[in-house]
Amino acid sequence: MIRKEVKDFCLRHVFDCGQCFRWNQEEDGSYTGTAMGRTVNLRLLPPENGSPQYLEIEGTDETEFETVWRPYLDLDRDYAGIKQTLAKEDPIMAEAILAGSGIRLLRQEPWETLISFLISQNNNIPRIKKCIEMLSSRFGEELPEFRGAKRFAFPTVETLAALTPEALAEIRLGYRARYIIETARAVAQDGGQMLRSLPGRSAEEAYAYLTGLCGVGPKVANCILLFSMEKYDRFPVDVWVRRVMEELYHLEEKETGGIEAFAAEHFGEYGGFAQQYLFYYMREKNKKNVLTLSGKRVQ
DNA sequence: GGCCAGGGGATTA
């Protein structure tokens, strides 16, 4: 168990803003998740008067924290500066940032991110999480038990590349099963070398490779670039973001390209952060609306 | 370039 000082950090914002699917809230409010073949539990200690905020990590040590979890949680980035830049002269963004002030963009593994967002297409978050857990427990390496539960690593490229549609059928991925097998086989062709090299390449080059894979279009490719390859100017446009741009920015844009161009002009190099604040803000607003509506219906 | 199917499950009507 180790303890680190953190700023601009909120577990709910980080793990519930749609960027990751393998972190779950425990009854005590802490979060447990598996990434890079390791499982940890994270807890944010309530700050005492004037004292800084501390993040408590169970299941790691000092060395592993520095090499694995500090970069994964993106703890070295100046989010206060990013938020200030984005909120300047943009009251809409300022409000969105207020709602998700503790968001951080995790640096996830490209392979897991690729398959996860393949599964995410035209799908809802609870079912995406369920599919990924099933995939891991069925085809991933078994890890040490943690908090009394079995844990599994995300399956390797080779494992998924070797699967048949029949073997994958039990996961109930629907038409996405074919995308996963074909993409895994394409990535496995060079032993995953090309995929591993993408973070070091330009965003355009990486985007071209990713969209060449079966089942990867512009939205999924941009999510992979943003969540696992540090291409922070990418602005993935999905139904929620489209909704946000229409309702908040009154952008009656049918073309995804138009929304991307708007984002590039208004948010620039911080487009990806802006997208996450907007996505989280819209989902929170939507939850409240649903509650209000159902309340009215009861009366 | 526009349109629609493809799977399954949760939620809504």
Add this chain to the structure above:
DNA sequence: TAATCCCATGGC
């Protein structure tokens, strides 16, 4: 019970 929706994409 039926309709609709879901962090899109492929293929016509």
